[in-house]
Amino acid sequence: MTLAFNKVAVIGAGAMGRGIAQIATQAGSQVWLYDAQPEATRKAREAVCQQWDKLLEKGRLTAEAVAGHKARLLEATSLQDLAGCELVVEAIVEKIEVKKAVFTDLEKVLAPSAVLVTNTSSLSVTAIAAALQRPANFAGYHFFNPVPLMKVVEVIAGLKTDPAVCQRLTDYARQMGLTPVNAQDTPGFIVNHAGRGYGTEALRIVSEGIADFATIDRILRDQMGFKLGPFELFDLTALDVSHHVIESIYHQYYEEPRYRPNVITAQRLAAGVVGKKVGDGFYKYE
Numbered sequence: 001m002t003l004a005f006n007k008v009a010v011i012g013a014g015a016m017g018r019g020i021a022q023i024a025t026q027a028g029s030q031v032w033l034y035d036a037q038p039e040a041t042r043k044a045r046e047a048v049c050q051q052w053d054k055l056l057e058k059g060r061l062t063a064e065a066v067a068g069h070k071a072r073l074l075e076a077t078s079l080q081d082l083a084g085c086e087l088v089v090e091a092i093v094e095k096i097e098v099k100k101a102v103f104t105d106l107e108k109v110l111a112p113s114a115v116l117v118t119n120t121s122s123l124s125v126t127a128i129a130a131a132l133q134r135p136a137n138f139a140g141y142h143f144f145n146p147v148p149l150m151k152v153v154e155v156i157a158g159l160k161t162d163p164a165v166c167q168r169l170t171d172y173a174r175q176m177g178l179t180p181v182n183a184q185d186t187p188g189f190i191v192n193h194a195g196r197g198y199g200t201e202a203l204r205i206v207s208e209g210i211a212d213f214a215t216i217d218r219i220l221r222d223q224m225g226f227k228l229g230p231f232e233l234f235d236l237t238a239l240d241v242s243h244h245v246i247e248s249i250y251h252q253y254y255e256e257p258r259y260r261p262n263v264i265t266a267q268r269l270a271a272g273v274v275g276k277k278v279g280d281g282f283y284k285y286e
């Protein structure tokens with residue numbers, strides 16, 4: 001099968017963007033990374049190259065493959081650099097107005113046939129598309145953290161998405177080595193909706209004094225077979241992402257009490273104690 005997208009851009013070079021750029025490059029695409037902070041773009045590209053060097057050391061990639069990947073992963077310094085891209089994956093801050101503004105700017109520089117996707121965890125794909133001139137070419141493409149290790153990606157059609165666009169994204173997901181799952185455009189899609197029982201309920205157990213967070217993590221790992229407990233997952237995802245996701249799902253479901261956010265994550269977010277990426281979360285990191 002020919003590659004579904006040869007030229008791909010990833011906007012936002014944080015935890016998710018760098019992982020998406022890595023697997024898209026590995027699939028054979030030419031990939032441009034772009035971040036509002038040029039320093040973040042440079043650091044992300046460096047981190048991905050280090051991953052490939054490690055895979056080379058372990059004998060899981062050849063020197064030729066690593067050289068090819070590095071040559072195909074480029075840093076963009078402005079949206080103009082992305083003009084020739086066939087697919088743009090957005091992985092920036094989880095705020096709808098900021099995402100809409102980026103997509104509106106992108107539509108001005110890209111060819112009309114370009115496909116735009118959002119890696120949003122919880123926002124409505126249809127609502128973002130409403131700001132665009134070509135909603136048929138827009139979809140959700142929801143990856144999981146850490147991207148190079150996780151197998152699933154949710155492919156989400158908005159109300160006006162062309163089914164052919166979803167098919168192309170599904171094909172590309174397989175070319176990146178992922179298992180695509182079609183999800184409806186509902187708050188949290190499948191994984192983050194099902195995850196309400198896991199994260200929000202665990203917070204409630206802590207706030208009611210039933211058990212502390214470390215005990216909940218340990219039990220869910222050891223007894224229920226989860227790879228990470230809910231608080232370990234909060235730390236990995238980071239509260240500046242997951243608290244916004246919790247709030248967004250709650251509001252989109254018209255303040256459904258089951259999904260009510262918790263002051264624990266609100267306070268920790270306000271204090272900047274957001275998780276592993278800052279070395280301090282529910283747990284401490286060196």
Ligand code: NAD
Pocket residue numbers: 011012013014015016017034035036037040090091092093094095098102119120121122142143144145236237238241245
């Ligand atoms: P992050 O904070 O690690 O990275 C976001 C990056 O976007 C930052 O480098 C920031 O400088 C950049 N950015 C912000 N505004 C920008 C703009 N207007 N233009 C260009 N760059 C901009 O965040 P993340 O964890 O990578 O999450 C990104 C998106 O992916 C969010 O929508 C989040 O909900 C979603 N997501 C996150 C996870 C997770 O576990 N962290 C999982 C799935 C989906």
